[in-house]
Amino acid sequence: MNILRIVYLASLFLIDKSLSAKCTTTRTGNDVSTDCHGKGFRYVPKNIPNDTTYLDLSANELFVIFNFAFSRLKHVSSLKLSSAQISVIESNAFSGLVKLTSLDLCNNTLDIHSLPETVFDSLSFLRILDLSQNNFRYYPEKILVKLSELERLSINGINDQTFGNGFRSLRKLTYLKFEPCTITRMDNNTFDVFKNIQLKELIFQCKIRYVEPGALNPFKLIERLDISKNFNVRISYLLQLLNGLMDRIVTSIDFSHNFRTIPAADVLLASQFAMIGAVCVKEVDLTRNRIISIQSGGINLMKHKNCLEKLFSKKIVYG
Ligand SMILES: *[C@@H]1O[C@H](CO)[C@@H](O)[C@H](O)[C@H]1NC(C)=O
């Protein structure tokens, strides 16, 4: 009897909790921000104001995004669906979101089967897409093909998968981040599909062990390169990648936090250090790479040493 009563009270409490879960809407000028973050929602609530422009449904338990879930919400330009345990998205789920420019699906359990081929067809204005921290084992090439306006993409980096035509069609892409990233090799044809894409920022925190000197060749307009946190590779070895950026003008290169797992040390020869100067780069971060010494004379060997404004290294900071 007592147990029954406790169960009954507990279920009343649960019902009450889900009924009282409310989103908060804030209006500032033309921006209408509706925050439904972390309210235990299992579906897209029905009472979201229809003039909402920014909608945060992150940290809920949505599991499935059903067809037409947002079709009333024609003014939403930014939609946050991160950490919402989503594994299925129906093909017309985003139908009606005619103004959507930013979609965050980070940290769900999406794989290639979760995203029907036509799921992004209605999102012709999408500029920012975050698919990182999902369960992809293959790149969702077919849905990328439609995203001709996309400027920023974050996605899992998958070892032994080539970048195919889906990436080639992202003509306006300027920012590409892999997270998490299991890629172990950068061959000199790895990035061929990016040849006609004017990528400015590449963030590649992976598991690189092998690189070929020309691998970065296709990135003709790169401004910011982050090849940090590849824990198993020596910086003296990674520096040869800069060969592929020879004579380019680059704002910053982050080569920090590589070579962390092995208790060992790295020594930079003057010729290796001088590779930094193959590129006209303003700022270089070489910290936390277990570099114990840099052979002198490297700076003099640098072709573009005048470009360098800041160099971060454990012991030396040239500024
Ligand atoms: C929102 O819905 C109301 C009816 O509930 C309607 O009158 C109004 O035009 C809609 N507004 C927008 C921005 O769609």
Ligand SMILES: *[C@@H]1O[C@H](CO)[C@@H](O)[C@H](O)[C@H]1NC(C)=O
């Ligand atoms: C990812 O989502 C899970 C729930 O699905 C959550 O527990 C975890 O905190 C989230 N991680 C981050 C980094 O937000």
Ligand SMILES: *[C@@H]1O[C@H](CO)[C@@H](O)[C@H](O)[C@H]1NC(C)=O
């Ligand atoms: C690419 O690397 C291979 C070795 O794996 C080499 O034979 C080839 O010449 C390289 N190509 C270019 C364009 O650098």
